[in-house]
Amino acid sequence: METEAKLVDNVKRGDRTAMRQLYEQLAGVLMAVAMRYVPDKNCAQDVVQDAFVKIFTSIGQFQYRGKGSLCAWATRITVNMALDSLRHDNALDMSQPIPDVADEPEPDIGGVSDEVLFELIGRLPAGYRVVLNLYVFGQLSHKEIAKKLGIKVSTSASQFFHAKKMLGKMINEYQNDCK
Amino acid sequence: MTNDIHNNDWTDDLRRRLQDARADVPSDLWAAIESRVDEAEKQRRTHRTVVLRWWSAAAGVVVLVGIAALMALHGGGARDAGTSSLGGNTLASASQHASSAAESASPAEANALLQKEKEAWMASSQRGMGLIASANVKRSVSVLSDESNTDVISENMNLTSENKNSLQSNQSFNSENSSVPQNTNDKNSQQSNNYSNSSKSNSKSAMLLHEEKHRDMHSAQSASSGWHVGVGTSGALGNYDQTSAVQPVVASDAAPNDAVMMLRATAYQASNYQESAHHSMPVSVGVSAAYGVNKRLTLSTGVVYTRASSTFERGNTRSVATESQTLHYIGVPVNASYTLWGNRTVRTYVQAGGQADFNVAAKVKTESSSRNTERDRVQFSAGGAVGAQVNVLPQLGVYVEPGVRYYFDNNSSTQTYFKEHPCNFNLQIGLRYNIK
Numbered sequence: 001m002e003t004e005a006k007l008v009d010n011v012k013r014g015d016r017t018a019m020r021q022l023y024e025q026l027a028g029v030l031m032a033v034a035m036r037y038v039p040d041k042n043c044a045q046d047v048v049q050d051a052f053v054k055i056f057t058s059i060g061q062f063q064y065r066g067k068g069s070l071c072a073w074a075t076r077i078t079v080n081m082a083l084d085s086l087r088h089d090n091a092l093d094m095s096q097p098i099p100d101v102a103d104e105p106e107p108d109i110g111g112v113s114d115e116v117l118f119e120l121i122g123r124l125p126a127g128y129r130v131v132l133n134l135y136v137f138g139q140l141s142h143k144e145i146a147k148k149l150g151i152k153v154s155t156s157a158s159q160f161f162h163a164k165k166m167l168g169k170m171i172n173e174y175q176n177d178c179k
Numbered sequence: 180m181t182n183d184i185h186n187n188d189w190t191d192d193l194r195r196r197l198q199d200a201r202a203d204v205p206s207d208l209w210a211a212i213e214s215r216v217d218e219a220e221k222q223r224r225t226h227r228t229v230v231l232r233w234w235s236a237a238a239g240v241v242v243l244v245g246i247a248a249l250m251a252l253h254g255g256g257a258r259d260a261g262t263s264s265l266g267g268n269t270l271a272s273a274s275q276h277a278s279s280a281a282e283s284a285s286p287a288e289a290n291a292l293l294q295k296e297k298e299a300w301m302a303s304s305q306r307g308m309g310l311i312a313s314a315n316v317k318r319s320v321s322v323l324s325d326e327s328n329t330d331v332i333s334e335n336m337n338l339t340s341e342n343k344n345s346l347q348s349n350q351s352f353n354s355e356n357s358s359v360p361q362n363t364n365d366k367n368s369q370q371s372n373n374y375s376n377s378s379k380s381n382s383k384s385a386m387l388l389h390e391e392k393h394r395d396m397h398s399a400q401s402a403s404s405g406w407h408v409g410v411g412t413s414g415a416l417g418n419y420d421q422t423s424a425v426q427p428v429v430a431s432d433a434a435p436n437d438a439v440m441m442l443r444a445t446a447y448q449a450s451n452y453q454e455s456a457h458h459s460m461p462v463s464v465g466v467s468a469a470y471g472v473n474k475r476l477t478l479s480t481g482v483v484y485t486r487a488s489s490t491f492e493r494g495n496t497r498s499v500a501t502e503s504q505t506l507h508y509i510g511v512p513v514n515a516s517y518t519l520w521g522n523r524t525v526r527t528y529v530q531a532g533g534q535a536d537f538n539v540a541a542k543v544k545t546e547s548s549s550r551n552t553e554r555d556r557v558q559f560s561a562g563g564a565v566g567a568q569v570n571v572l573p574q575l576g577v578y579v580e581p582g583v584r585y586y587f588d589n590n591s592s593t594q595t596y597f598k599e600h601p602c603n604f605n606l607q608i609g610l611r612y613n614i615k
Binding site: 013014016019020023027028029031032034035036044045048049052053056057060106107108109110114117118132135136137164168 | 188189190191192193194196197198199200201202203204205208209211212213215216219220223474523
């Protein structure tokens with residue numbers, strides 16, 4: 001979008017008004033992204049703050065490439081900040097044995113609100129949560145996830161498998177509870 | 180399952196539902212972000228100042244080294260060039276140049292030698308031999324073209340026909356000769372006047388050639404000493420406007436070469452043409468447009484107007500005509516510049532590039548007339564510069580670029596500053612339009 005490109009240019013020039021505008025545009029989205037990875041609100045806010053600082057200080061290296069490119073770039077930065085935060089808290093421990101869960105029917109998420117889905121994702125163990133987010137929302141392959149997190153590809157795949165199972169179960173349980 | 184295909188299952192639905200979701204942000208989040216950005220900016224500026232200082236120092240060192248190198252280059256040549264092209268001096272002041280050099284020969288020695296030479300001359304003049312004069316080559320000899328090499332020597336030889344005529348004037352000189360010390364200098368200056376010649380830059384090779392000849396003649400002479408007082412023959416050839424001292428001539432024993440030289444000298448005597456040139460440093464003004472490839476790299480081109488003026492003094496012993504030449508060039512430079520440090524208003528950079536200058540007008544002016552002359556060929560050059568630009572408007576900047584340029588010889592017949600000093604400084608100022 002032309003106006004978005006112009007906005008980026010202005011931010012690059014250090015225009016404070018443009019920076020504020022960019023913030024208003026992206027803050028909500030980035031907060032949601034952060035909370036998917038780091039459910040704790042305070043921690044998520046820190047993540048978003050770090051993300052914006054990084055965005056504004058490295059805007060010079062960003063090349064606007066059309067609609068969505070800015071949001072995607074900002075989201076990537078936020079995800080990385082979130083992962084840093086989790087690593088810092090030693091939360092990304094995926095070496096623990098995974099309890100076997102019985103097969104579950106696929107959940108129907110249609111009847112569940114966004115907020116609940118968010119919350120349920122947040123309840124997943126960190127490892128599951130991260131892999132699930134990276135795979136489903138980040139659309140990364142297991143190979144890419146493995147590289148990003150420094151784990152084996154098989155670990156990534158198994159983590160996702162179990163994450164999906166667990167989340168599905170939680171959704172089903174929630175819906176059952178609501179009935 | 181290690182299945183990398185993102186299945187079209189409920190997780191896809193999950194993604195579609197939640198990927199554009201927004202969450203609430205605390206109201207004070209922006210303030211926190213802004214203050215951190217400010218701090219980061221301050222840190223960057225401090226860092227940049229340090230980096231800038233380092234780069235400026237480095238650039239300054241490079242420029243100084245360049246200056247020193249060019250001075251060394253020119254210093255060696257300039258002495259030759261200076262005396263040859265008279266470095267902007269008239270013939271008269273060139274004589275001062277040489278005279279100061281000749282002064283290094285102690286007057287007493289000069290006097291003594293002169294007396295000896297005078298006596299020898301008196302003796303040999305009877306034989307009607309040509310005379311050889313030699314100069315204190317090391318100092319006062321200036322640029323000679325290859326051909327004029329022998330001419331110079333023959334110039335200083337008292338040409339046979341003139342020789343006889345000058346007997347009278349030289350005899351009268353003898354009485355004048357009593358006050359040697361001052362005259363010695365004048366004579367030397369006369370000598371060098373004879374020498375001062377063309378603006379062609381064969382200085383070093385010509386000088387060597389001359390020295391060789393000098394040595395040859397030297398060996399032919401019976402009386403040899405480490406140095407020779409320069410003596411001229413202006414008395415024989417007529418008076419220069421500047422000085423009117425009559426010159427004695429130095430005798431030499433007859434040597435086989437002399438005859439040949441005398442013959443040449445006779446033919447040469449008719450013209451006795453001399454030429455000197457002084458080229459003023461060209462001045463350039465330009466406008467340019469710059470395109471920012473990225474944050475630091477800028478490509479620019481534009482139009483540069485250069486005015487190169489030179490003064491030529493041509494003539495013979497009787498009269499010297501002054502001619503001033505002005506060449507107007509329009510040039511197209513192409514440069515790439517790397518920003519050392521810059522913000523929206525000020526930018527310092529190093530630049531390199533090439534330029535092609537087209538001589539659009541060439542005027543020659545003498546005392547009596549002014550006319551257009553043959554234009555110079557395209558002049559190519561390459562160079563580097565350090566620059567500073569101040570943007571008076573976001574799109575418009577004023578720049579100053581001191582730099583070093585090398586001008587490729589365009590093999591034209593026009594004598595220019597660029598041929599004389601192919602590698603030199605220039606200073607360009609101008610306006611620059613910032614495209615991006």
